[in-house]
Amino acid sequence: MNQELKYRFCEIVGSDNVKTDELMKLHTTFRIGGPADYYICPHTVQEVNKLITVCKQEKIAYYIIGNGSNLLVGDKGYRGAMIQIYRNFNHITIHGNEINAEAGALLSTIAKKALEHGLTGFEFASGIPGTVGGAAVMNAGAYGGEMKDVLSGVTVLTPKGESLTIPKEELELGYRTSIIAGKGFIVLRAVIDLSPDDKNIIKKTMDDLKVKRTTKQPLEYPSAGSTFKRPKGYFTGKLIMDSGLRGFKVGGAQVSEKHCGFVINREQATANEVCELMDTVIKTVYDKFQVKLEPEIKLLGDF
Numbered sequence: 001m002n003q004e005l006k007y008r009f010c011e012i013v014g015s016d017n018v019k020t021d022e023l024m025k026l027h028t029t030f031r032i033g034g035p036a037d038y039y040i041c042p043h044t045v046q047e048v049n050k051l052i053t054v055c056k057q058e059k060i061a062y063y064i065i066g067n068g069s070n071l072l073v074g075d076k077g078y079r080g081a082m083i084q085i086y087r088n089f090n091h092i093t094i095h096g097n098e099i100n101a102e103a104g105a106l107l108s109t110i111a112k113k114a115l116e117h118g119l120t121g122f123e124f125a126s127g128i129p130g131t132v133g134g135a136a137v138m139n140a141g142a143y144g145g146e147m148k149d150v151l152s153g154v155t156v157l158t159p160k161g162e163s164l165t166i167p168k169e170e171l172e173l174g175y176r177t178s179i180i181a182g183k184g185f186i187v188l189r190a191v192i193d194l195s196p197d198d199k200n201i202i203k204k205t206m207d208d209l210k211v212k213r214t215t216k217q218p219l220e221y222p223s224a225g226s227t228f229k230r231p232k233g234y235f236t237g238k239l240i241m242d243s244g245l246r247g248f249k250v251g252g253a254q255v256s257e258k259h260c261g262f263v264i265n266r267e268q269a270t271a272n273e274v275c276e277l278m279d280t281v282i283k284t285v286y287d288k289f290q291v292k293l294e295p296e297i298k299l300l301g302d303f
Contacts, residue, residue: 020038030274032271041084069225072298073301086131100192120195128225130225221265227263
């Protein structure tokens with residue numbers, strides 16, 4: 001650890017918001033991951049900008065993390081700075097049919113706020129465990145809805161440290177993709193455009209989706225959500241199940257018996273065990289069906 005570098009980070013965000021050698025398993029929904037050199041929680045856009053400037057000056061890697069819901073960090077950790085914009089970046093305001101949410105706001109919290117104000121269209125995201133910033137980057141979706149259906153636009157921080165507002169039409173939102181990551185943008189806030197509806201109808205939709213999730217998804221175990229992207233014309237879980245891999249294990253990692261599209265941390269799994277399991281799934285499905293599965297989760301750090 002570089003004490004001088006830590007001091008510079010502390011000058012920006014305060015010593016209480018800088019940790020060294022912080023285990024990333026404490027900050028990912030997979031509950032897997034070794035230590036990050038620096039784990040930093042800024043409060044403002046200006047602080048984020050200053051942190052990134054220092055990282056670039058010192059030529060150290062950095063990564064923006066939200067709720068850690070779509071992330072597998074290596075067992076050896078991450079050599080650089082993890083900058084978390086979840087806990088301190090979650091302010092939500094509502095004006096008419098429009099919700100303005102900072103990047104760290106949880107999708108579930110936004111869905112609850114929409115319900116309280118009688119706004120429909122965001123029910124699909126009520127059970128997704130991520131933040132709106134990450135959801136915008138990957139055009140997250142579930143149960144027939146996607147972020148592209150409700151996003152009006154996003155405000156991002158550019159690699160030059162400038163704030164830029166991008167309308168939905170320019171985000172090139174596709175299946176689990178957008179231009180945001182490719183251009184090195186960092187989402188700061190998102191504007192969501194919804195429609196008014198009866199609160200009872202909205203709540204019933206959310207309740208029905210919750211029942212579907214709890215009965216069909218392995219929510220009782222840590223995971224990173226759907227592990228693989230859905231190949232066009234196929235259902236990932238069915239491909240894996242029909243390949244005879246339901247319940248398949250590598251160490252503490254397992255293909256969920258409830259939903260084969262999920263790899264779960266069944267019992268203190270390591271990142272390497274998850275990777276070995278994923279490789280086996282990809283090879284087996286390809287050998288049987290000639291369909292190439294691609295990871296939906298982000299792999300980061302040293303394995």
